Amino acid sequence: MCGIVGYLGRQPAAPILFEGLQRLEYRGYDSAGIAVVGTSALRVHKAAGRVGEVAARAPKRLGGKVGIGHTRWATHGEPTDANAHPHVDASGRIAVVHNGIIENASELKATVLAGVAFASETDTEVLAHLIAAQDHDELEDRVRAALLLVEGAYGIAVVDQDQPDRIVVARNGSPVLLAVGEHEMFVASDAAAVIRHTDQVVHLDDRELAVVRAGGYRTFTLDAVPTTKAPTRTPIVATAYDKGGHRDHMHKEIHEQPVAVERALGGRLDRRFATAHLGGLRMDPREVLALRRVKVLGCGSAFYAGLAGALQIETLARIPADAEAASEFRYRNPIIEPDTLYVAVSQSGETFDTLAAVQEIKRKGGTVIGVVNTPGSTIARECGAGIFLHAGPEVSVTSTKTFTSTGVAFALLALQLGRTRDLGPADGGRIIAALDALPAQIQQVLDAEAEVAAVAERLAGAESAFFIGRVRGHHVALEAAQKLKEISYVHAEAYPGAELKHGPLALVSPAVPTVAVVPDDELWEKNLSTIAEIRARKGPVIVVTDSSAPVDGADAVLRVPRTAPELAPLLLGIPLQLLAYHCALQLGRDIDQPRNLAKSVTVE
Structure with missing residues (x-):
């Protein structure tokens, strides 16, 4: 839940890094920092505080056209200058930024890194020293060898002053993407950081790495097997991250709800047969009729939206349905039933607990669909089927338009399931009429x-x-x-x-x-x-x-x-x-x- 950004190209890196971090600040804002590969030395500037404050105090000498940056939500260690990212090895040559948690950090400190002096309380610093300790010439080989010793979740970006032509990135449980520009490349944990520069993105999968140079990239697995990744166009536009004249993003996003609901409904209402048509559901009528239960999983507001969705499904489709906190689901060794439809709800599509629940369901042969707002997200790709909210980016930490859009998505799901089963056309038409009126009624409340x-x-x-x-x-x-x-x-x-x-x-x-x-x-x-x-x-x-x-x-x-x-x-x-x-x-x-x-x- 921290933010990562990286740049290689013909422009000075520092301004691009700080700009990207400000667009990622909703993912963490305890501290921030950047590392820039200079002509003679790796230059690091980091501190506790918001990105704008850290950028304002940055020295002018942070020249260089390759660099990485990070905005932090503290896990290991308080939000202090020392605990801010990037972290460097003892020589000051290698710098790392990291999202996630290294679960065996203490063990690595006591064994492989015994005797190393640490400057912070973070688990991330372990990665910097571990990469430096590997006996390989190429940075990508050092990173891969180090990660083979690591247990936990990570999205990382690494630079090496002695190999200034590249950034090495890797992911396992925490998102990392590459963005392709004109003779320049970007890396980030979220497209928000780079959307002003390019809309061509490449999403890494778990246990996958990439070597990124200004002219392109190469991807491979943690087992050194080459992979093929083609860029895709992200539908997000840069202006979606602006406040649009509102005092706060939250206020803007509350007022975007009439339009967000219209987008959620767009092309999904079948008035001829008084039903909904969700192309991403990928269930034929026989499969729907065979369902005996629906289980909704989510965390926080997604869980509460799941409670609403379960009620709608029971009411309209007359299928037993309930919702459960995804963070608890996999730890009770759940019974995965073949005639149950599991629904994973996540605005970001990256919520770790919900992703882990999806993977548990799939491992046990269950059928799971996603309700997410972010195309290309991990949960969307893991599920392979589901409902996109189309609410547009939500920057405020507090969920508003995505919560309402999730409720609309569940109404559509309940309507489609219901019309396949026992819901009559009169009731289907009544629900469609109410959905049609919803955007204007929301606007009436906002007025x-x-x-x-x-x-x-x-x-x-x-x-x-x-x-x-x-x-x-x-x-x-x-x-x-x-x-x-x-x-x-x-x-x-x-x-x-x-x-x-x-x-x-x-x-x-x-x-x-x-x-x-x-x-x-x-x-x-x-x-x-x-x-x-x-x-x-x-x-x-x-x-x-x-x-x-x-x-x-x-x-x-x-x-x-x-x-x-x-x-x-x-x-x-x-x-x-x-x-x-x-x-x-x-x-x-x-x-x-x-x-x-x-x-x-x-x-x-």
């Missing part, structure tokens, strides 16, 4: 942002808050509580509404507001009873609903348009995104880059 901002003042002064919801409202409450925690640092917990009286009600007080997600459904009266219980303890209540009916006792009510009941959570979540955003704004938080978090979690 009422000022009302939400005023309500956010009630949360900004609280030290803790509850979020409650039942059935369709429960996962909305879970996601909303996470949003508030992530960017405002206000402690928040989410519960099913009926569970409040089984313990959490003890904490309700005038100082602890409750946000109640109340769809206009068969549980309306029961939700009102729960609100009455809170008010009886003098707890403030903010209600989010799609009903026009009065809500007695509520301190504030945020209303969204009516839609099909199955899709109501998609609309109910939008004002809660704005609520968290404006709460954080009023508290002066760093909204796009909240403390301790990063966008793409590629370590376990």
Whole structure:
């Protein structure tokens, strides 16, 4: 979940490296640094702090046209100047940047590298010394030999002052790509770093390395077997990473949701047969009819979106479905059933825990599809089938448009599965009509942002808050509580509404507001009873609903348009995104880059 960038070509490397790192800063922003191969020495500039701060203090003498850079999310060692990347060997000749975790770093220090003096607390420095210790002439052979001794996940880029014509890169569990320019080459952990220079990219696979020179590249496996990799065009455009006149990327991405939903729906609605058509699903009707269960896997917001998706599938397709945290799945030695469809959800397509779950399912013969936002990502390639969100790049650490687009993707999946099984054409048509109306309804909610901002003042002064919801409202409450925690640092917990009286009600007080997600459904009266219980303890209540009916006792009510009941959570979540955003704004938080978090979690 750190960011890597590298450059070889005819231009000065340092400005390109710092520019690329700033575009990757959402992947880690504890510290940053670059190493540039100079005419006589390897020059390293690194420090704790944001990329812009580190770049502003960079010496002017960082000349050179080959270099690597890194922006860090700390794992081994605190975010200090010494622990910042790049790390160098004892001679100062070899520099390494690294994403991932070297699991046997302590063992290597005690054996192969016994007696070596280390300048940092990081596992990455082990790689620099290990590469230098290998008895080979070519840098790529040194790197390959060193990696054969390593256990763990890595995406690395390496330069050697004595071989200034190349960068050697490798990946195993952490993404690395090459980008092909005109007489210049780039390496990166994410296309965002290089998209302003070229849209031609090459994705490395696990246990694959590349030697990159200004005129081209050569790829091979960790076992020294040559591989063939042709560049492909990335659909991402550079302007997608700009704020577009908004104060923050999060605000921009919240407001991009009507367009993102339109893209998610584009070409996928079959109105003639009142169904959806997902070309990436690759399941014929017989296979769909043979399904006995659907299991959704994800982490964080992807897990909460999975809860919503499982509910939609059970409701519309009448197939038993549930969601589970991917980080726990493989460690309980799961039973992989041949008649179960497994669905892996990951915005980045690189989430390590979710990727490991996919690999476990495949190893045991299961059928798994991906729901991802990033074409060419590891999970997309591992699954080989699934649903792309087409939401466009999401830069803010906090997921908004990809969460909503994932909900739309699950609605389409549930509709297609349902129409193949027992869902009638009338209900299929009803869902399609609701999906068609969704972008305009989301825009209607966004147009009422000022009302939400005023309500956010009630949360900004609280030290803790509850979020409650039942059935369709429960996962909305879970996601909303996470949003508030992530960017405002206000402690928040989410519960099913009926569970409040089984313990959490003890904490309700005038100082602890409750946000109640109340769809206009068969549980309306029961939700009102729960609100009455809170008010009886003098707890403030903010209600989010799609009903026009009065809500007695509520301190504030945020209303969204009516839609099909199955899709109501998609609309109910939008004002809660704005609520968290404006709460954080009023508290002066760093909204796009909240403390301790990063966008793409590629370590376990």
